[in-house]
Amino acid sequence: MTKKSTxxxxxxxxxxRDVATEERILEAxxxxxxxxxxxxxxxxxxxxxxxxxxxxxHYYFRSKANLAEAVFxxxxxxxxxxxxxxxxxxxxxxxxxxxxxxxxxxxLLANPFLPGYVLAELxxxxxxxxxxxxxxxxxxxxxxxxxVFAKLAAQIAERVAAGTMRPxxxxxxxxxxxxxxxxxxxARPMFCALLQLDADGFAxxxxxxxxTLVSFxxxxxxx
Amino acid sequence: MTKKSTxxxxxxxxxxRDVATEERILEAxxxxxxxxxxxxxxxxxxxxxxxxxxxxxHYYFRSKANLAEAVFxxxxxxxxxxxxxxxxxxxxxxxxxxxxxxxxxxxLLANPFLPGYVLAELxxxxxxxxxxxxxxxxxxxxxxxxxVFAKLAAQIAERVAAGTMRPxxxxxxxxxxxxxxxxxxxARPMFCALLQLDADGFAxxxxxxxxTLVSFxxxxxxx
DNA sequence: CGCCGGCTTAATCAAATGATTAAACTGTTC
DNA sequence: GAACAGTTTAATCATTTGATTAAGCCGGCG
Numbered sequence: 001m002t003k004k005s006t007x008x009x010x011x012x013x014x015x016x017r018d019v020a021t022e023e024r025i026l027e028a029x030x031x032x033x034x035x036x037x038x039x040x041x042x043x044x045x046x047x048x049x050x051x052x053x054x055x056x057x058h059y060y061f062r063s064k065a066n067l068a069e070a071v072f073x074x075x076x077x078x079x080x081x082x083x084x085x086x087x088x089x090x091x092x093x094x095x096x097x098x099x100x101x102x103x104x105x106x107x108l109l110a111n112p113f114l115p116g117y118v119l120a121e122l123x124x125x126x127x128x129x130x131x132x133x134x135x136x137x138x139x140x141x142x143x144x145x146x147x148v149f150a151k152l153a154a155q156i157a158e159r160v161a162a163g164t165m166r167p168x169x170x171x172x173x174x175x176x177x178x179x180x181x182x183x184x185x186x187a188r189p190m191f192c193a194l195l196q197l198d199a200d201g202f203a204x205x206x207x208x209x210x211x212t213l214v215s216f217x218x219x220x221x222x223x
Numbered sequence: 224m225t226k227k228s229t230x231x232x233x234x235x236x237x238x239x240r241d242v243a244t245e246e247r248i249l250e251a252x253x254x255x256x257x258x259x260x261x262x263x264x265x266x267x268x269x270x271x272x273x274x275x276x277x278x279x280x281h282y283y284f285r286s287k288a289n290l291a292e293a294v295f296x297x298x299x300x301x302x303x304x305x306x307x308x309x310x311x312x313x314x315x316x317x318x319x320x321x322x323x324x325x326x327x328x329x330x331l332l333a334n335p336f337l338p339g340y341v342l343a344e345l346x347x348x349x350x351x352x353x354x355x356x357x358x359x360x361x362x363x364x365x366x367x368x369x370x371v372f373a374k375l376a377a378q379i380a381e382r383v384a385a386g387t388m389r390p391x392x393x394x395x396x397x398x399x400x401x402x403x404x405x406x407x408x409x410a411r412p413m414f415c416a417l418l419q420l421d422a423d424g425f426a427x428x429x430x431x432x433x434x435t436l437v438s439f440x441x442x443x444x445x446x
Numbered sequence: 447c448g449c450c451g452g453c454t455t456a457a458t459c460a461a462a463t464g465a466t467t468a469a470a471c472t473g474t475t476c
Numbered sequence: 477g478a479a480c481a482g483t484t485t486a487a488t489c490a491t492t493t494g495a496t497t498a499a500g501c502c503g504g505c506g
Contacts, residue, residue, distance in 0.1 A: 021483085037347045040262035043464060053485045058465060116346035122412040123339035124260045129416040145417050166442065171418060171428065172435055179406035184398055186409055189345040193352040194368050195394060205394065212395055219389065220443030244453080266494060276455045281495060450505085459496070464489105471484070476477100 022060050025050045029057075029071050034117040038068040039124065072128060073135040075118050080132070081139040082107070087174060088148035093155050093165070094218060097177060101213050104181035109206055115186040149174070166223045176220075180213055245283050248273045252280075252294050257340040261291040262347065295351060296358040298341050303355070304362045305330070310397060311371035316378050316388070317441060320400060324436050327404035332429055338409040372397070389446045399443075403436060 028050035032041045043064055047054040061067040086100050108115060121128045136144070152170035159165040184191060184206065192202055251273035255264045266287055270277040284290040309323050331338060344351045359367070375393035382388040407414060407429065415425055 035347075037260065037262055037343065039260055040347055042462085044462095054464090055466075055486085056484060059483075062465095064464065113346070116342060119339060119409055119413070120260065120343035120346060122410070123336070123343060124258075124263055126412075129412045132413065132416055145419075149418075166438075168435065168439070169431070172432060172439075175407055175414065175432075176403060176439065178410075179402045180399060183402035183406040183409070186342055186406070187345070187401075189349075189352045190342070190355065191398065193355055195372075196368075208392075209395060209398075212391065215389075216391070216395075216399065216443050219445065220439050222442065222445070265492090267492095277494085278456085278496075279454060282453080285495095287494065448506095450503105452502095454501070455499085457497085457499100459494105461492105461494085463492075465491095466489070467487085469485085469487100472482085473480105474482100475480080 021052065021056070025052065025057060025060055025067075026070065026074075029067050030074070033068060033071045034075075034113050037117070037120050037124070038064075038072075041068070069131060072118070072121055073131055075114055076132050076135040077139055078107075078111075079114060079118060080136055083178070084136075084145065084148055088151055093152075093159060093221075097217050098214050100177055101181060101210070101217070104178075105206055105210050105213075108182065108185045109203060112185055112188060112202075115182050116188065119186050163223055165221050168221070177217060180217065184209070244275070244279070248275065248280060248283055248290075249293065249297075252290050253297070256291060256294045257298075257336050260340070260343050260347070261287075261295075264291070292354060295341070295344055296354055298337055299355050299358040300362055301330075301334075302337060302341060303359055306401070307359075307368065307371055311374055316382060316444075320440050321437050323400055324404055324433070324440070327401075328429055328433050328436075331405065331408045332426060335408055335411060335425075338405050339411065342409050386446055388444050391444070400440060403440065407432070 025046070028046050029041075032046045032049055036042075036045075041064075043057055044054055046067070047057055050057075057064075057067060061070065082103060083100060086103060087096060089096065091099065122132065149170045152173060156165065156168060156170060156173060160167045188202060191197065191205075195201075195205070197205060248269070251269050252264075255269045255272055259265075259268075264287075266280055267277055269290070270280055273280075280287075280290060284293065305326060306323060309326060310319060312319065314322065345355065372393045375396060379388065379391060379393060379396060383390045411425060414420065414428075418424075418428070420428060
């Protein structure tokens with residue numbers, strides 16, 4: 001069903017598959033892997049979710065491990081490069097804080113299960129850490145981590161010297177900012193249980209958080 | 224081996240097992256479940272880790288699900304009640320911040336993989352949320368969440384009225400504090416990859432964090 | 447001793463699961 | 477429209493895995 005009437009001729013390319021089907025499989029794999037984790041996901045469930053036969057998963061991706069890696073790298077590429085780019089940009093520190101908070105809460109509110117999935121994968125499979133950096137190599141996030149932190153440190157030093165900020169290392173600066181943005185999503189089931197929130201209640205709480213988090217963080221940096 | 228020479232007679236108790244063996248199994252189960260996650264853990268690996276036969280796992284615990292739940296509830300009981308008790312105590316807000324940070328970083332430094340494991344479980348199995356509150360019922364954490372947050376809110380309102388603190392809801396106060404303490408551990412593989420740290424480097428970074436986190440957090444609350 | 451009951455093990459089972467195979471289908475080309 | 481190449485499917489395989497079974501072990505007690 002949903003067959004493409006216009007099919008590109010692939011004269012000499014290696015086995016070139018139906019890109020729409022491949023995307024449908026990836027979409028289903030995202031859903032199932034994010035819901036169950038890689039170890040808990042079943043190829044049959046992914047096939048059913050995609051509305052195709054199980055053998056097709058192996059036709060497009062060779063193995064479960066390949067499919068899982070594709071999903072993970074895609075998730076990692078969505079989560080990390082934008083933040084690193086923001087932190088490494090030329091904006092002022094205040095602007096960076098504001099933009100990172102705004103960007104993170106907006107993106108994570110639209111994908112509330114991404115952080116839990118990515119963190120679980122990173123914790124359960126030692127190889128995921130390597131795949132993480134590998135996923136970011138392809139994104140040409142100019143400079144990558146070291147330069148970003150060097151730049152952050154320089155900005156901080158400048159403002160500390162000017163007396164408009166209390167000293168903090170770039171590492172701790174970034175870690176605090178990311179923690180405050182991401183952890184509520186990673187620990188979403190915990191907070192929902194403790195504060196007795198449903199999905200809407202959680203979203204509302206994050207909305208209120210948007211208002212307060214920037215001033216909280218900037219307030220902590222005052223001298 | 225390591226047979227108990229003194230064995231208690233268990234006249235009318237339900238099948239009472241060798242408590243030392245049971246503890247060895249639980250210890251092994253902790254290790255494997257925390258390392259691989261429940262879905263990724265194998266009963267055979269747990270048995271080998273404990274140095275016993277696989278059938279013994281089923282003799283002491285009926286099923287993998289039972290064993291996994293025992294490990295999870297134990298981990299949850301170690302992580303949550305102390306923090307809730309600290310937050311609900313009679314100490315001042317400043318003292319609470321200081322004590323929570325000190326307690327969390329110390330406990331998590333000794334068990335760096337607990338947060339990742341617990342969060343992964345909560346995200347991958349919807350039933351874990353119920354088991355979480357169930358685990359905390361048994362600990363008689365006087366008052367439980369609602370009272371704790373009510374008390375926090377009262378303390379905050381008092382200091383806000385006195386002009387010594389900027390307003391913040393008790394929810395956000397607690398969420399910020401927990402996020403800053405726990406997230407670096409939950410995202411440990413991520414930070415280790417991004418900052419190129421090994422286990423020692425990570426521990427050192429947390430040590431430095433101990434010095435700065437309290438003043439960072441209290442600084443954010445200044446009016 | 448001899449047997450009794452709880453503990454432990456080796457061996458095995460049945461179901462689940464990732465992967466493969468061979469056949470059927472579909473649109474394209476000549 | 478017949479042959480062809482890429483795509484999709486139903487059926488099946490081999491392995492893994494949680495769970496069970498039946499027999500062995502070991503100390504205590506009569």
